[in-house]
Amino acid sequence: MSKVAVPVKDETLEIVTRTGRAPFFAIFECDENGCKLLELRENTHAHEHEHEHGHHQEEHTSDEVEHHHKHVKASKVDECDYIVVRALGPNMEDALKLAGINIIKVSKKDGDTAPEVLEKIKEQLK
Secondary structure, three states: OEEEEEEEOOOOOEEOOEHHHOOEEEEEEEEOOEEEEEEEEEOHHHHHHOOOOOOOOOOOOHHHHHHHHHHHHHOOHHHOOEEEEOEOOHHHHHHHHHOOOEEEEOOHHHOOEHHHHHHHHHHHOO
């Protein structure tokens, strides 16, 4: 049994492309019978940055990685075995790796919602 995080917009479970800016992480429990939604967890990183206008490019530094890692822990994504993403900046990628989370990258063609995508990639969630 695996725990899987997916960055989503809201309870529609629509996947958000920019992982660090997703308002929520949908947390699923997956086994050989499929995936079950456990809860939606607020992405504290997105909440902290919601008042910024425009998208600035963050520097790839150990301070920025630590900043992202703090939010990965605060959002309790570090309790998950996997995270399924479309796009990931280098700071968030390093923060997730630091937390020991396996990253599975998908594309838009894999589906628009977390359940669609998880059904398609279920073989990778072992």
